[in-house]
Amino acid sequence: MTNHVNASQSNLLRPACVLALISLLGFGLSYSLLATGIGNGLFPEQANGNLIERNGTVIGSEWVAQPFTSPGYFQARPSAASYDPMAMAGSNQARTNPALHQRIDEQRAAVASQEGVEPAAVPGDLLTQSGGGLDPHISPEAAQIQVVRVARERGMSPGEVQTLVGAYTEGRQWGLFGEPRVNVLLLNLALDEAHNR
Structure with a gap:
């Protein structure tokens, strides 16, 4: 058995x-x-991450935000991951969290001071972190309030910088999905090329 x-x-x-x-x-x-x-x-x-090379060296990816600290560059959205792809994450703070409100108020004051605008004029995407913490895009409005500062720092006219912002503003995906957006890395690289001519 x-x-x-x-x-x-x-x-x-x-x-x-x-x-x-x-x-x-x-x-x-x-x-x-x-x-x-x-x-x-x-x-x-795309399968290899839309990597961007300059002089044989990879300097970034179109799909990953990176920090730009110099005032002559457009600034990306804040990142809860400190722009580290290995630590990609949002802040996970609830809307009712006092620490979130404090961070946003401090960021609003800092951006308004840097750009010379009223605090109420600062777009939300320059105050809040994206869900993944590495969003490479900002809204056209967020780019627009940075034009004067970038132009001043680079010795360019605001019109020249505005033209580049317009050239690097992407429309809705297939004309339907999402919102118009500006890729910060591509715009800053275009600025470098225009400034070095």
Whole structure:
């Protein structure tokens, strides 16, 4: 009787193990390799992170915000992750959290002072952190209030800087989704190129 039970269990165990192995290799490994291969084949730049190179050195990605501390550059949104992709996260503070209100009030005062505008004129995206903490875009309004400062610091006319902001303002995705936005890294690189001509 014991031998019959062991043989019965063995007959059930073998197909289960084979199915687990096929699932692991077929769906886990093969699917991942196939999807990665197709992605790299059809969209090589996007699959590798839309990396931006200058003089053979990777300086950033179109999809990841980075801090710009010099007053001659447009500033990105604040980051709860300190712009570190390995620590990507939002602040997870509730709207009712007093620490969040204090941080926003301090940020509003700092931006208003830096840009020479009234605190009420500071756009929300220069005050709040994005959900992932690495949003590379700001709103056209957030770029607009920085134009005078950037132009002054670079010795350019506000009109020249405004033209670049317009050129780097992206519309809604497929004309339907999201809001118009400006990629801060691409705009700052364009500023460097225009300034060095």
